[in-house]
Amino acid sequence: xxxxxxxxxxxxxxxxxxxxxxxxxxxxxxxxxxxxxxxxxxxxxxxxxxxxxxxxxxxxxxxxxxxxxxxxxxxxxxxxxxxxxxxxxxxxxxxxxxxxxxxxxxxxxxxxxxxxxxxxxxxxxxxxxxxxxxxxxxxxxxxx
Numbered sequence: 524x525x526x527x528x529x530x531x532x533x534x535x536x537x538x539x540x541x542x543x544x545x546x547x548x549x550x551x552x553x554x555x556x557x558x559x560x561x562x563x564x565x566x567x568x569x570x571x572x573x574x575x576x577x578x579x580x581x582x583x584x585x586x587x588x589x590x591x592x593x594x595x596x597x598x599x600x601x602x603x604x605x606x607x608x609x610x611x612x613x614x615x616x617x618x619x620x621x622x623x624x625x626x627x628x629x630x631x632x633x634x635x636x637x638x639x640x641x642x643x644x645x646x647x648x649x650x651x652x653x654x655x656x657x658x659x660x661x662x663x664x665x666x667x
Contacts (some may be wrong), residue, residue, distance in 0.1 A: 585657035606644035648663035
């Protein structure tokens with residue numbers, strides 16, 4: 524049963540995502556706690572989590588074999604950087620702006636905004652990783 528569940532690519536993506544989200548959030552929270560701008564904290568925390576994510580997704584989630592191709596590495600970082608460094612900051616800004624009038628503590632507000640931003644980037648990443656970055660032969664890729 525467990526082997527069957529872990530054999531599902533989507534489940535493996537979620538597990539890897541949870542681990543790297545923990546890394547991302549942990550670093551982000553510590554930096555924001557020490558009054559680092561949420562935007563700067565996001566760039567730092569996501570850069571560290573992104574590097575971990577590449578290796579874990581390549582080997583475990585999508586079971587990509589052979590030497591990493593330059594295209595694969597480049598596409599992974601392009602897709603991930605867009606999700607983490609474009610979509611997330613825009614979402615953090617939008618969420619914080621929308622919730623600013625609630626009177627919620629700025630630290631909590633920053634964490635809530637990060638949760639929303641993470642959901643946006645996770646959706647983007649899975650779609651692009653499975654269809655473009657780690658697509659196997661016969662599947663649709665950006666080169667088609």
